[in-house]
């Protein structure tokens with residue numbers, strides 16, 4: 001399965017919009033594109049989780065995300081080719097403020113991430129959940145909660161029971177995982193594939209193709225995303 005990082009204009013312009021059919025890198029036609037955004041405090045492991053899913057391995061020494069990074073993975077569900085487009089968003093306010101509107105536009109699913117070894121990242125989850133609401137993400141959009149860095153169990157500051165209470169309160173399925181631990185590769189795959197299965201059975205997801213010129217995004221120099229490519 002292919003994975004690659006897209007530049008911001010490529011991912012946002014015209015036929016790259018989620019929902020629009022377009023050829024994948026292998027020349028196969030992906031019938032639908034699902035946009036999944038990954039949000040949470042800085043350094044909780046959003047980049048590493050999305051890289052583990054799309055790239056299949058742990059990304060050593062990731063840099064702080066500036067704006068947003070894109071990765072894609074083609075999957076096949078019940079015979080339908082689906083492209084999962086992961087929007088890995090910056091946790092640091094200064095790197096995200098001018099981009100935030102774009103994260104939430106036409107989003108199909110949201111993954112909230114906290115670091116099990118850092119209580120503050122868990123305590124900030126209501127902020128991230130609230131931000132979704134402030135950007136009018138419909139209640140019907142599937143969401144999950146991921147406690148990352150479970151390989152560091154001895155340093156854990158967030159217990160499963162604490163996380164379960166929050167998960168019940170917000171009606172968010174809870175997963176505890178480690179982007180680093182190779183034994184959790186299947187678990188992380190399952191988290192995103194569970195979302196993809198949910199999305200596949202969700203009919204209104206087929207969006208109208210946007211005009212080719214597509215939306216324009218104004219980026220200030222400070223916010224311009226790095227054209228990183230991890231292929």
Ligand SMILES: Nc1nc2c(ncn2[C@@H]2O[C@H](COP(=O)(O)OP(=O)(O)OP(=O)(O)O)[C@@H](O)[C@H]2O)c(=O)[nH]1
Nearest residue numbers: 042043044045046047048062065091149178179180
């Ligand atoms: N031990 C351990 N470290 C991890 C894990 N996932 C990520 N890390 C480390 O946590 C740090 C931050 O990871 P990132 O994936 O860049 O975090 P992020 O949430 O994308 O951060 P921002 O881009 O600043 O929002 C890095 O040093 C990673 O190596 C994990 O599962 N276990």
